[in-house]
Amino acid sequence: MDEGFEKERFVTFKLKSSVARKFRRFCKHYGKSQSLSLLDMILFFETNEISPSERFGETITSLKFQMKKRFNALIAIIKSIEKQQTEPTAFLIKRLFEVSAQQEKEDQIEFKPQELITENEELEYYQKQYKDSQKHYQNLKSDTQLMLEKLKYVRNNFGVGYYRLNLSKEDIERIKNNIDHVHYNNRAENW
Secondary structure, rough: OOOOOOOOOOOOOOOOOOHHHHHHHHHHOOOOOHHHHHHHHHHHHHHHOOOOOOOOOOOOHHHHHHHHHHHHHHHHHHHHHHHHHEEEHHHHHHHHHHHHHHHOOOOOOOOOOOOOOOHHHHHHHHHHHHHHHHHHHHHHHHHHHHHHHHHEEEEEOOOOOOEEEEEOOOHHHHHHHHOOOOOHHOOOOOO
């Protein structure tokens, strides 16, 4: 008995005998009753919105065969790319690294042994550097002090007041010469 249809009665259809035999063989093959097999067929056609008279063109086995051929073609393309592009490129890169490694070995700089100096010489060197930096600091301090002395506040009647620096041209040139690496001494050519 079919589950869910126990209380329903049977109705007969008029079918040609050859069609009825085919249908019974089909139902036996799939192990379902004739009612459930027919119901499954109807549901299949309704849910997929297709007509029983329509042909799909190709069977599933032929589609599998076509897919297998396409996959084989894809694998052949990938192998071809690997042989023609990837392997030569990898070989060239490997060769390039080998050449650059050889050049690095050839270009290595040999350091000469450093001349040793005594503690007194080292001490004199650092004392001299300290004195030079102190002298530079004192010059900078005196120039700053001169600039601050020459600075005068000017009160503006109509706006904010400002400071005016009253230095002579000689004082400005002397300050310029005392300062190392000033940007206005290194102007670009197109200014």
